[in-house]
Amino acid sequence: MNPPTIKDVAKAANVSVATVSRVLHNLAGYSDRTRQKVMQAVEELGYQPNAIARGLVNKRTQTIGVLFPHVSSSFSSDILHGIEETAQEKGFSVIVCNTAEEGKRTMKYLQVLREKQVDGIVFTSEVLKDEYYQAIKEMRVPVILVNTMSQKHMIPYVKVDDRQAAYHATSYLIQKGHREIAMISGSLKDQIAGYPRLEGYRQALTDNGIEYLESRVAIGGFQLERSREAMKKLLTEAPPFTAVFAASDEMAIGAMNYCFEQGLKIPDDLSIIGYDDLKFARMVYPPLTTIHQPLTMMGRMASEKLISLIEHSETQVSSSIVSHQLVERQTVRSKP
Amino acid sequence: MNPPTIKDVAKAANVSVATVSRVLHNLAGYSDRTRQKVMQAVEELGYQPNAIARGLVNKRTQTIGVLFPHVSSSFSSDILHGIEETAQEKGFSVIVCNTAEEGKRTMKYLQVLREKQVDGIVFTSEVLKDEYYQAIKEMRVPVILVNTMSQKHMIPYVKVDDRQAAYHATSYLIQKGHREIAMISGSLKDQIAGYPRLEGYRQALTDNGIEYLESRVAIGGFQLERSREAMKKLLTEAPPFTAVFAASDEMAIGAMNYCFEQGLKIPDDLSIIGYDDLKFARMVYPPLTTIHQPLTMMGRMASEKLISLIEHSETQVSSSIVSHQLVERQTVRSKP
């Protein structure tokens, strides 16, 4: 009563397992008549190949692992969506691994992925510690970084240029006539979403002959509450300003929230530009002007790169800086 | 230069593979000295067991498959988060399967999961067609339904009582003094998020002696645009009303958006209550009063049930109606 195996098919069709395997793989070496017998047996028994057994001999599982710092965010799930989509098109399955805050579970998961013999790994939104790098190197499978990178190790990545995008956002505000521009930034220790974005902001200011004032930068985590506080701080402590660049949509929304509570109107009293273009950026009111990161596409690209690395074991690493896009909605207005 | 196998360890430790296996599994049958030799060899070679080989003999892969109609939504990713979390605690990995719109890829994915020999399946937010049921039955692995159910087949599920929750939402509006209450509903053909919620709404009205008017119900898809249109229709065509119950947060936000554009104030001019309590429900302004579905917890419960079914092959199905919660924020106000 166990699921039928290739042996059962062979017996039913009165041929050897090798022959069954051959017709199933469309290889040569059998007559049309044999083919028919085999197919019929397959049909009658409802035979389905066992990918585990196949994986054992082929040393390929057609499975990739994807590591995320926090699976539930809209951000990660958009990336995942892209990854999963092309993976499945190319015949791969994806195992999701939520590494939790601080990557507490990263090492454990890396081990699981190794034991499960995944063919490749996508590593997202987290800095690639040496420890991780070593572990992955030992597994001898390709990796792709998404929304993160490593200057120490040559690993292909897919991300937008955060510095440039932040520069773009800030320049846009300047171009709209703003000169007193505040920023809500992530932690400066954050080498991806923190420091580079601040640098882009600062550079844009400088390039346009505007003085960079530390007092106009508030550090607020990426969560809602922290950014409300940041906005509050900015509003009370900072010199007057007419626009703010928030390092994430979530921050922008938090800031907007606080402004509304204080009776400030957006964009009339204050312009705001966000970063990420998460789904809810266009759902809030007024719809948020922001920097669009093509997350789903980035996921797709990562998947493609990874799979081509797996299948052709190309050794050349090729990273992609994908271009962001500034999407104008209704939270920034020109200052006359 | 291939990864070391148990044989390599055996050779290095000068024992048989059986012995290595035994010490690795903490079984009896070896001296302390042998244990040490083995452990040392494991250490030196950096041996990691091959889960594929293990899966082949044990007929267990420690992997579950999770089917989603649309991976990228906040809704699904919260459920996924819960599932993944407890799965990993219990030593299981999860393969995500995005079945796409209309479950176009469901059958294909079911086959993949079968070939990959997953130990169980979580099926979410989609109606379980007979075809799916048959396929799963043939795989002989346990299934858990999340946010959906089947009255035809006895399959354990985890969901909130949509009818009751909608009743609750509507009653709440009534209790706040509203008597002219409109609704933005999903398709009535939707047996989960559509029809039952409308029924709950209607029942609450009736039970409170309020006439149910079909003109006060607008059908709008679950996306933003559709719900904006629905709100527009309501505003122009429906008799006057002071509150609206939206069958999803997304709908509620769309409706609010449209109201803002029309200069209506929420909750001053119109009260709105949503459904789901997605992350952004408390991020919009004003924060949305809504029905909370404990999605992450539902995911955890599903995982737990599934794994206990896998491990103890209990035959009793036990479903859970988890309780929703009405979370009061700022989009509903009492009518004097």
Next chain:
DNA sequence: CTCCCTTAAGTAAACGTTTACTCAAAATGA
């Protein structure tokens, strides 16, 4: 008619584990 090549198929090893058996030596008991 032979020789050789092609075609159609079978045999068996290999993939890396787990585990039921087997077995020798050591420990125990009388």
Next chain:
DNA sequence: TCATTTTGAGTAAACGTTTACTTAAGGGAG
């Protein structure tokens, strides 16, 4: 001291495939 049990280990089959190698038969060229 001898019989019996316990302990520490090894042997080999099994899991379900894939695939290199072998083989037998058939067909064509000379």
